[in-house]
Amino acid sequence: MNYAELHQFTRPELLELALTHKSYGNENGDRQGSATHNERLEFLGDAVLGAVLSSVLMQEFPADTEGQLSRRRASLVNEESLAAIALGLGLNEAIKLGKGEVKTGGREKPRILACAVEALIGAVHQDGGYSAVERVVDVLFRTHIEQLRTSSSDYERDYKTRFQEWAHEQRSASPVYELAEEFGPAHARCFRVVARLTGEIVGQGEGRSKKAAEQDAAQKALAHLLASDAKTDQGDEPNAPAASPGPESQTHDSQSNAKFLTTDAGSSGLTTSHTRKETL
Secondary structure (H helix, E strand, O other): OOHHHOOOOOOHHHHHHHOEOHHHHHHHOOOOOOOOOOHHHHHHHHHHHHHHHHHHHHHHOOOOOHHHHHHHHHHHHOHHHHHHHHHHHOHHHHOEOOHHHHHOOHHHOHHHHHHHHHHHHHHHHHHHOHHHHHHHHHHHHHHHHHHOOOOOHHHHHOHHHHHHHHHHHHHOOOOEEEEEEEEOOHHHOEEEEEEEEOOEEEEEEEEOOHHHHHHHHHHHHHHHHHHHHHHHHHOOOOOOOOOOOOHHHHHHHHHHHHOOOOOOOOOOOOOOHHHHHHHO
16 A cells, blocks of 8 residues: 555645655755654654554453563554555655665665654544544554454564563663664664663663664573573572572562563673773
């Protein structure tokens, strides 16, 4: 289906704005805000899409816990999934990009494509309201939601969700991601991100987009922390106080952590404390 068939806009200028990337707006607009590009609509679309999908998933999977629903939603709205939807709608050809962005392959960049989908949904909301977004989301995501009933592959790739669940369960805290560095030529920009938990850097990742770098950092942070916990369990003193966890408790902890394990998790990517300060 082409993007133009999703919704009949009564205000076509909203559709035009949704398909205008910041690079084009900066080259051709007034440069005095975001009125000439799609970032505000992207902001709205991200929120509305999350709300609609949350409602749909609660209806479709009534037995799921909050964590399971979060994993399913994350697999639907990650950068890779949204970029694939954008390509299916032909947004890669329709979006207006600046000359520089076109030269560096902007029409194939997952980040730009994913944001265009969110901006389009934001435009639909502004034009037709929440019910219009519900209809569009049903068209775009129905097949993907059905596939969630039999596939766990998306969760296997979504390390941010897995790390967040582990952090909540084991540390009662939420991970924070910080951009540490951008590097590489303009046509092949790369990003380095650090993951923090309770203020401490626990992982570092790289990727061609910020979201990809965050996933990499989450994967390495989770591997690092699980390994640290395992070493702590193995290093318990034999004459530890009676309050120390017994075999049953240790078995429970191991089983609890096992669901977060992955066979392809690499090193944490951590630097020394001296290097961390320079990186940040």
